[in-house]
Amino acid sequence: MELLKEKIKQEGIVLEGSVLKVDTFLNHQVDAELMHEIGRTFEELFSESGVTKIMTIESSGIAPAVMTALRMRVPMVFARKRKSLTLREDLYTERVYSYTKQEESEVTVSRKFLAPSDRVLIIDDFLAHGEAALGMARIVGQAGAEVAGIGILIEKSFQSGRGKLLELGYRVESLARIASLDGGTVTFA
Numbered sequence: 001m002e003l004l005k006e007k008i009k010q011e012g013i014v015l016e017g018s019v020l021k022v023d024t025f026l027n028h029q030v031d032a033e034l035m036h037e038i039g040r041t042f043e044e045l046f047s048e049s050g051v052t053k054i055m056t057i058e059s060s061g062i063a064p065a066v067m068t069a070l071r072m073r074v075p076m077v078f079a080r081k082r083k084s085l086t087l088r089e090d091l092y093t094e095r096v097y098s099y100t101k102q103e104e105s106e107v108t109v110s111r112k113f114l115a116p117s118d119r120v121l122i123i124d125d126f127l128a129h130g131e132a133a134l135g136m137a138r139i140v141g142q143a144g145a146e147v148a149g150i151g152i153l154i155e156k157s158f159q160s161g162r163g164k165l166l167e168l169g170y171r172v173e174s175l176a177r178i179a180s181l182d183g184g185t186v187t188f189a
């Protein structure tokens with residue numbers, strides 16, 4: 001998606017450890033118009049996939065996920081990173097390791113928001129090693145529902161996530177694929 005790539009080129013900052021900072025439009029301040037275009041693009045890509053629900057993880061996935069949900073006219077549910085105060089029996093729970101934060105967190109979704117009849121489109125801001133997307137896919141599996149596809153805004157193609165997800169048979173659509181962040185420069189695939 002050219003608009004997103006242009007924005008990354010203009011405003012992205014490459015940090016230590018192959019981390020891309022995009023807090024001017026996605027990770028802190030949010031460019032709502034860009035998010036709406038992203039929602040429209042995912043709608044086009046997955047229009048034939050029978051999507052009944054959008055799922056993401058708080059917090060940066062929420063903006064693009066809600067725009068996709070708006071376009072596709074389905075509900076959006078976000079997995080919560082902290083334990084909810086409600087009973088654990090009411091929750092689907094998975095552990096997700098973050099390479100960027102170097103910590104494991106528990107993500108939860110209330111059982112009442114996923115049904116076996118659901119076809120879930122997973123949306124996330126970044127795809128790196130695939131841990132977040134895999135955690136969400138496992139939650140969808142716990143509910144007996146199906147993953148309709150995985151939509152990513154920014155894929156770091158030089159890391160292992162895409163390969164892992166494709167190996168499991170998931171359809172992965174990434175709007176911007178980065179081949180390298182070497183030398184502090186963003187090179188697209």
Ligand code: 5GP
Nearest residue numbers: 018019020100126127128129130131132161
């Ligand atoms: P994964 O689980 O695929 O290893 O990493 C994806 C998650 O880690 C995303 O949800 C995102 O929050 C975070 N992440 C991974 N790489 C980056 C990055 O380069 N920049 C930012 N801002 N977040 C990242």
